[in-house]
Amino acid sequence: MTNLTDLSLTDALKGLEAKQFSAVDMTKAHIAAVEKTRCLNAFITETPELALQQATASDARRASGKASVMDGIPIALKDLYCTKGVRTTAASKILENFVPTYESTVSQKLLDAGCITLGKVSHDEFGMGAANVNTPFGAVINPWTGADPEKSNRKLVPGGSSGGSAAVVAARAALAATGTDTGGSSRQPAALTGIVGMKPTYGRCSRFGVIAFASSLDQPGAMTRSVADMALMMRTMSGFDEKDSTSVDVAVPDYTSAIGNSIKGMKIGLPKEYRIDGLNAEVDAAWQKGASMLRDAGAEVIEVSLPHTKYALPVYYIIAPAEASSNLARYDGVRFGVRVPGENLNSMYENTRGAGFSKEVRRRILIGTYVLSAGYYDAYYLKAQKVRRCIRNDFDAALKKCDAILAPTAPSTAFGIGEKQDDPIQMYLEDVFTVSLNLAGLPGISVPIGLAENGLPLGLQLIGRAFDEMTLFKAASALEKEAKFTHKPPFTA
């Protein structure tokens, strides 16, 4: 009997189409897998009854020849995606009991394509973090921790913010999951859990109904166990939406047709500025190995320069908190979620926001409010916006010389829960390789490349031109083929 939870999304679709198993079989196997992996603390809300209803409807569609492109595929949704009638918390106390009356465009597209939703998965509150530890719902555990994660005395983080999405896909509790990516949240957790993570071009996927963190950087993303599976997810999630004024009206190509194509003659750039001081030797070695794999597959590897790289992290940590402070002003205890009463209106605001937001979110609101305040706006926010343009110009120039850029995804392998937490800067450094392409609005995909000496996965990311995801899929699929990463975490469903 096939292990239904261990199939790729691509093979699961083939099996469903060939009627080797039904959507109900598929869903039941995944509901059991979700239960078996509860020790990872990945789900905030499980929706097994809803999943079974959707699966029954999916089987009926298939029986009458009306199945859609992703019919019967069980997935998990990051809890930043508003789901009609299903609690959506943003992993925050302030939205603990928020039940949206509408569905996000991206989750609606997945439902329309026939996907089954297993539930809502955890992440850092509002997407703020790189380890999935910043949430009142508790840290998520990386299935690479060990065969019995609960008993381990050094539980590893799955990365963040989309740590729940990464953990369930790696642990075989969902065939795929949505993430979001504001500064690396779909790519860095993928790297730390040995799976594929992608952020498309800004404007490719609708942000409608995705709870906002930093609107000019936020973009829906996904996590899967192969590049071909990612092509299927992205093909479904992408597309213009008139409900999001920043979504862009360009046709979405069939990404699956890029899988397995030759990359002969493709030019891959290695940015020299990414060889930062103190770059972990194993990460560097993996990066060079990845470059030679692409060379073996027929690509030409050249050096490129992104001179403003060193400003990316400081610029991100001005712009993201600035936008967050404005976006999060709406949680005032009046219209949404939790309210903590006070003697007057102001103290009600203070009590609500003090109790509803955890420490990291309050820190970002303070930083954001500061950099936007009169007298500091020009010095920080405006300056950061100018440097942001320089960062984009760097990429535009580099991507004239090459078709895609190859870089490490994360500066290290998965670390222990509680580590890097005393000093926020330590945690912010996790994003050193990922934030620049959010600032530039470009697409990126992280592919697992191998295991480090400590037995934990390492990933590399490919960065492409705006709306040229096809080239990324080609290069990523070639890299995946050469890397032959077939490792599974020691703990799976």
Ligand code: GLN
């Ligand atoms: N780790 C980054 C942050 O804390 C990025 C998070 C994200 O992409 N949502 O802001």
